[in-house]
Amino acid sequence: MSTLWQDLRYGARTLWKHPSFALVAITALALGIGANTAIFSIVKAVLLSRLPYKDSERLMMLWESDVKRGGAQTGFSYPRFTFLRSQQQSFDAIAAYTTRNFNVIGPQGPILVQGAHISEDFFRAT
Numbered sequence: 001m002s003t004l005w006q007d008l009r010y011g012a013r014t015l016w017k018h019p020s021f022a023l024v025a026i027t028a029l030a031l032g033i034g035a036n037t038a039i040f041s042i043v044k045a046v047l048l049s050r051l052p053y054k055d056s057e058r059l060m061m062l063w064e065s066d067v068k069r070g071g072a073q074t075g076f077s078y079p080r081f082t083f084l085r086s087q088q089q090s091f092d093a094i095a096a097y098t099t100r101n102f103n104v105i106g107p108q109g110p111i112l113v114q115g116a117h118i119s120e121d122f123f124r125a126t
Contacts, residue, residue, distance in 0.1 A: 059125075060091075081119070093125035 015022035050056050062084075063073045076084065081096045088094055096119040104113050 085121075093121045095119045095122040095125040097122060 015025065051059065053059060063075055066072045066074045075098065076096065078096070081094075085094045097116045099114065099116050102113045102115050103110050
């Protein structure tokens with residue numbers, strides 16, 4: 001334990017003698033800790049936390065694979081979605097959505113708002 005204290009005192013003396021190196025070292029530590037904190041916060045929110053829905057582990061997203069585009073995932077057309085909804089027996093509810101931008105005119109003029117078109121069972125499914 002005495003060796004640890006000697007090493008810490010030596011490190012503090014060295015940093016005190018070279019303030020520019022101390023500034024670089026402290027900045028590097030701060031950036032590293034900040035980056036790790038930010039990345040962990042994103043990973044926790046996206047991958048580790050449950051979705052804020054009842055029975056969120058039962059939610060699924062379906063799509064088609066487009067062989068002509070090398071297996072790219074694409075959404076269903078609305079006629080195909082209605083056909084699948086009428087034929088499916090495995091899900092409690094099935095819903096569709098597509099994102100879209102809308103122009104809303106207010107007192108300050110038009111603004112661009114992001115929104116979505118959703119099917120009638122969307123809120124029942126979530």
